[in-house]
Amino acid sequence: MKKEQDYFRDLAEIRSMMERSSKFMSLSGWAGILAGIYALIGAYFAYGLLNSYGLEDNSYVPGTDKIEEYFPLIALFMLILVLALGTAIFLSHQKAGKRGERAWNTTSKRLLAHMAIPLAAGGLLILILLSKGLIFLAAPISLIFYGIALYNASKFTFEVLKYLGLIQIMLGLAGACFPGYGLLLWAVGFGAFHIAYGTYMHFKYER
Amino acid sequence: MKISIDGLHKAFESRIRLGIMSALVVNDTLDFNSLKDYLDVTDGNLASHLKALEKEEFIEVEKSFIGRKPNTSYAASKLGRKAFNDHLNALEKLIKNIAK
Numbered sequence: 001m002k003k004e005q006d007y008f009r010d011l012a013e014i015r016s017m018m019e020r021s022s023k024f025m026s027l028s029g030w031a032g033i034l035a036g037i038y039a040l041i042g043a044y045f046a047y048g049l050l051n052s053y054g055l056e057d058n059s060y061v062p063g064t065d066k067i068e069e070y071f072p073l074i075a076l077f078m079l080i081l082v083l084a085l086g087t088a089i090f091l092s093h094q095k096a097g098k099r100g101e102r103a104w105n106t107t108s109k110r111l112l113a114h115m116a117i118p119l120a121a122g123g124l125l126i127l128i129l130l131s132k133g134l135i136f137l138a139a140p141i142s143l144i145f146y147g148i149a150l151y152n153a154s155k156f157t158f159e160v161l162k163y164l165g166l167i168q169i170m171l172g173l174a175g176a177c178f179p180g181y182g183l184l185l186w187a188v189g190f191g192a193f194h195i196a197y198g199t200y201m202h203f204k205y206e207r
Numbered sequence: 208m209k210i211s212i213d214g215l216h217k218a219f220e221s222r223i224r225l226g227i228m229s230a231l232v233v234n235d236t237l238d239f240n241s242l243k244d245y246l247d248v249t250d251g252n253l254a255s256h257l258k259a260l261e262k263e264e265f266i267e268v269e270k271s272f273i274g275r276k277p278n279t280s281y282a283a284s285k286l287g288r289k290a291f292n293d294h295l296n297a298l299e300k301l302i303k304n305i306a307k
Contacts, residue, residue: 008302010219014226018229020230020245021229021234021237100247
């Protein structure tokens with residue numbers, strides 16, 4: 001017959017296995033902090049670009065519908081996205097290594113798949129809107145779809161990601177109400193809140 | 208006798224088999240390599256534990272091919288889920304008795 005401490009060890013093992021095999025816990029807090037910093041730098045450059053389009057403040061008037069004119073802006077955001085993703089992948093890989101796991105496993109694949117669909121839908125919608133000159137909707141819609149992606153993904157990783165998702169959705173909706181503040185709210189969501197989230201995760205789980 | 212006196216199922220006496228079932232009840236299916244990663248065991252060791260669970264009909268095995276590579280995926284059967292649940296309840300009872 002088994003001893004008392006065996007029962008507790010069995011339960012601990014069951015619990016850890018259920019969590020390890022259903023959630024990806026190797027997301028790094030630093031990835032959030034760095035993504036936030038990239039976003040803030042990106043927003044600074046985007047502000048200059050947006051001024052060059054001659055948009056009126058706080059109005060729903062469309063800009064030019066020649067999508068070529070938005071290419072510098074699109075390139076800037078692709079660069080931020082690639083940098084943020086690259087950093088997250090690199091740091092997750094390191095963190096997973098320390099935990100004796102592989103970063104590319106069933107849980108990370110599931111996490112990525114659940115983020116990819118809302119993100120791809122949002123990205124395509126933004127391109128469509130840009131081709132109609134509706135540039136003031138680009139920032140709010142990226143916030144909303146990113147928020148939905150995070151909310152969706154939170155089931156497969158740290159649950160607090162859910163709240164970060166909800167915040168992004170609210171900031172996006174606010175940006176749609178006040179078009180002149182779209183970029184500012186974008187910088188708050190993608191910049192400030194990523195840094196806040198990353199710092200929280202780092203101090204809670206990584207020290 | 209499959210169930211021992213304390214109500215715990217013999218099949219789950221091994222912590223590896225317990226780990227396999229824990230992973231399978233929260234995932235629809237898992238392939239051999241994913242299980243191996245989670246459990247940190249050798250191929251032969253994992254295969255023999257999986258065979259034992261298969262013999263009890265606690266897991267369902269599906270063999271397929273991804274390209275040319277054979278791929279075996281495992282899922283918890285209805286019977287397996289029930290047995291695992293009963294095992295958890297038994298553990299809970301035992302621990303409650305200790306606490307008293």
